Amino acid sequence: MESPEADHQASLRLRGQAEIWRHMFAFLDSLALKCAIELQIPDIIHSQGIGRPITLSQIISCIDNAPSPDISYLERILRLWLVNGSDEYTDLSALYLIETHAYVVGSWNFLSQSVKEGGMTFEKAFGKRSLWDLASQDNRFNKLFNDGMACTGRILLREMVAGYKDGFGCLRSLVDVGGGIGGMISEIVKSYPHIKGINFDLPHVIATAPVYDRVSHIAASNSKC
Secondary structure (H helix, E strand, O other): OOOHHHHHHHHHHHHHHHHHHHHHHHHHHHHHHHHHOOOOHHHHHHHHOOOOOOOOOHHHOOOOOOOOHHHHHHHHHHHHHHOOOOOOOOOOOHHHHHHHOHHHHHHHHHHHHHHOOOOOHHHHHHHOOHHHHHHHHHHHHHHHHHHHHHHHHHHHHHHHHHHHOOOOOOEEOOOOOOOOOOOHHHHHHHOOOOEEEEEEOHHHHOOOOOOOOOEEEEOOOOOHH
């Protein structure tokens, strides 16, 4: 018969192993949600109306470009997604797709190398100094990155305008440095038409920025950002 101390040590070992397994598979939650976003499942569910039931068959019938959909796979994804409480619709999909993109996740695999040798993990992974360097050469990722920053800006803007509403009244012009495609500065100017907005960012970002009333886009060189 094992002693109480031996039982305790065995329990600690099992708990330690369970904790390691939890860390090993922690990525599953992120990738399951990424899958749901890529399939536009939150949008499909939201389009049915909040609180209204929807079947797996209805969801899968609404997925674009799915010539041979597998409903059993969809069921597994939704089970994992809903068990973890991710059933609320929030327009953060573009930001989430950035944070789970191979460019972002891939650089984390070089942490130990950076500890040993110094230097940035991103440069070791991709030979580039930063995400911005890659975005300047990858139009698809550039759009995804800009959309992600814009959706973050919309959330921050609501709180900023509400909390700083008296502060904008005395301004004649406002510069958003690193303003992306100009979504945040355009919303401020829309709320305060007397302000002249200036959006300042890298050339490849400004190149995709839409035209906004009373907002000027200025492209800067890498050395100035």
